[in-house]
Amino acid sequence: MKSLNFLELEDLIIKWSTDRKIIQNSNSKTQMLKAMSELGELADAINKRDTAGIVDGLGDVIVCLINVAQIEKIGSLEGCLTAAYNEIKDRKGYLNQYGVFIKE
Numbered sequence: 287m288k289s290l291n292f293l294e295l296e297d298l299i300i301k302w303s304t305d306r307k308i309i310q311n312s313n314s315k316t317q318m319l320k321a322m323s324e325l326g327e328l329a330d331a332i333n334k335r336d337t338a339g340i341v342d343g344l345g346d347v348i349v350c351l352i353n354v355a356q357i358e359k360i361g362s363l364e365g366c367l368t369a370a371y372n373e374i375k376d377r378k379g380y381l382n383q384y385g386v387f388i389k390e
Contacts, residue, residue: 309356321350
């Protein structure tokens, strides 16, 4: 099977969610609660250094976020990521050893 790019995967996830009536019958609050639950599982996998669990957790969170974007009629998650990058791309600074971002 050929490797799929992000937009192709996003389209497949939207179809999967639509076929299961998640987009039609869910709402953003429910999907965000699901994403928060998946974030908890991701945090647990990170704490345990469980690489497979980290991969699964990241993927599950992204699926929930794709669903939120569809429910809110925002469009692609790639578009959201582009908007976020455009907002941060010119920021200067660094993260110090204490986890604090120091702006220049």
